[in-house]
Amino acid sequence: MVFMADGFQDRFSGPVTAFQDRALPERAVLTGYAALIDAFQLAVPLPRTLAAIGSQHKLYDREGWRLFTPRHARPASLEGHLTFALKYEGVDLLVLKALFKAVGPGPIMALVKATPTGSYARRLWFLYEWLIGTPLDLPNATAGAYVEVLDPRQQWGAAALLSSRHRVKNNLPGTPAFCPLVFTTDKLRAFQALDLADQARATLASVPKDLLARTAAFLLLKDSRSSFAIEREYPAHDRVQRWGKAIGEAGRRALDLDELLRLQRIVIGDARFVRLGLRKEGGFVGEHERNTGAPLPDHISAKPEDLLSLMEGITRFSRTAGRTLDPVIAAAGLAFGFVYTHPFEDGNGRLHRYLIHHALSERGFNPPDMVFPVSAAILDQLHAYRLTLESYSARLLPHIQWEPTPTGNVHVLNDTADFYRYFDATPHAEFLYECVQRTIEVDLPAETAYLKNYDAFRDGVAALVDMPERTLERLLRFLRQNNGVLSKRARDNEFRALTPEEVQKIEDLYQSVF
Structure with missing residues (x-):
């Protein structure tokens, strides 16, 4: 030139x-x-x-x-x-x-x-x-x-x-309305070479169908509960199950704004104190000053007037533009772009993690009817998750001009829409790949092995004594809490009907199985 x-x-x-x-x-x-x-x-x-x-x-x-x-x-x-x-x-x-x-x-x-x-x-x-x-x-x-x-x-x-x-x-993976980019790092190339989707299918190939169904159900519930726990919420079991059911259906419907609004209604549950739908005001993630109530933002969300355009870009990325990308990389761009935009008053974090499942399932990365408990992996490494979020939000915050509102919110003064359309999603893709690798190489085989062992333990106990399933689960919990030994309190109370010889045989069975 x-x-x-x-x-x-x-x-x-x-x-x-x-x-x-x-x-x-x-x-x-x-x-x-x-x-x-x-x-x-x-x-x-x-x-x-x-x-x-x-x-x-x-x-x-x-x-x-x-x-x-x-x-x-x-x-x-x-x-x-x-x-x-x-x-x-x-x-x-x-x-x-x-x-x-x-x-x-x-x-x-x-x-x-x-x-x-x-x-x-x-x-x-x-x-x-x-x-x-x-x-x-x-x-x-x-x-x-x-x-x-x-x-x-x-x-x-x-x-x-x-x-x-x-x-x-x-070969841009998105549209002018939304197009995060990811660098081809050595770390991501190594992850891709692992072919984790094939690993998952190989792990499950020899698992009996009934055991596979139970594994899938447990992992689904585990992911739903973990996604709430990340937000420091511990809702009733039926609400966890409802959200787990929604996660289990991820990828089956094309993603658009109406679908996200439907999901928001499910995840919020009681909406008496939450305005459903796209925000009409500013939004931020952070705290409030204790005495004045002034906002102390760690991250400032997209302006409400930009949300329709941004959501069209995000959902179009999901439906078409991002489909030919590596599934995990596409999931990272989609999910973290959504959470930075923060389009709703509440429910953004859980929907952000739902979008990971949506992208992976829609692209056939998961085995059929199987959800990887990505939220559980995130929950176990919350510090790394927060650092990943801050890899962009910390660089973004100084370039947003804002003023506090009388209600303790933020009002953004400058044009910020492009900040959410185009960001470097490389750290997010690397982090998500780490979570997916853990779920496939650790959680999936561990849960399958646990259920096999549980069945062996249940059958061994049944050969000794008739015991309802709920009592068996309590027995197993006591043994796990005490390194395979039934405590004196449990022997004297809940399981006083067991003879010393039966207790010894059950403890020996636990040690041999687990």
Whole structure:
């Protein structure tokens, strides 16, 4: 590509030691997205990793920075930094849209006219029209090999659609209304290579049908109960069962707003003090100041006037755009995009975890009629879950301008819709894959093995003494609580009818089975 003068050279700074309170590992020159954010004062959350040109002749990563060598440097121009960003940093839709709004169509048109067959120019041309929604005054491309919008070596793409106007392959996984992106990290490649869906099917292949049905029912109830527990709620058993039934049907209905509203009614139950439907006011996650009641937000939700557009983008991603992605990666983008948007007054967290099941089931990742207890895995690592949520919300919060309302809520003052449309879902995909791996490699075989052992224990006890199922379960609970020994209190009270010889045989049976 031939570099041209674009009139913006004076905007780009020289060597710096810090950028927006983020210290650099060494004195270096901002490049790529960092340089563009700095030069055009773009009010966007910073990418998780920023780039700079260091003085050393080695490339290294440290504390949120990737330091490149002097030979990687591009001219200090709009074109130079855009080219660097696409080549080395991938596509950042949020930064690019803010930049396109800041510079207008002229510089992008000039870039394309200067190198009409250049792959970077054509990708930028496509991205401008896709993000801004307005065609540039340019004739259709007639030459240049088709190039993918997302480099699959950098980011996960969907099945490509040809754009003959730009001669590009549009492999973006979403639409302009909602399109989270995920980088192709070594960790995610390793997860995908495990083929966890096949592992799950292999684990269950030898399980008898009746035992499989009982395993599925237990895991379903476990996931429902865990999803409430994550929100520090411990509802009545019938409410847990109703939500478990809804989870068990995940993936059977196409996702749209009406379906989400139906699910919200199920998960809330008693709605006397909750307004059902999309929020009409602002929303946040956090606390209130004890004395004044002022909001202390950790995360601020999307503005109510943006919710219809965002929900259309999210549900369309679920129905079509995200279907050709890896199922776990698609589930992460869908579910975490929903929870960041926080469209409802209440029920968002449980619906967010429902969407994980929906995406996995709809894409056939789960074995038939089997739900992986992802919520139970999340519950066991709540700290990691919160860090995953904060991987974006902490970077987002400083860029939301808001004021408190008299009712202790927040009123957002700036345009924030794009913050929820385009985010880096890589940490979310990695975390979700860890949860799915645990459910398949640990929870699923453990629960199946437990039920086999339970049956063996029940049959062994039945050979000694007739005992109702409820009494047997109580006996087993006492033994488990006391390392396989029936306590003196239990022998003297609930199980005083057992002879010492029967107690000894039952304890021996427990030790041999469990």
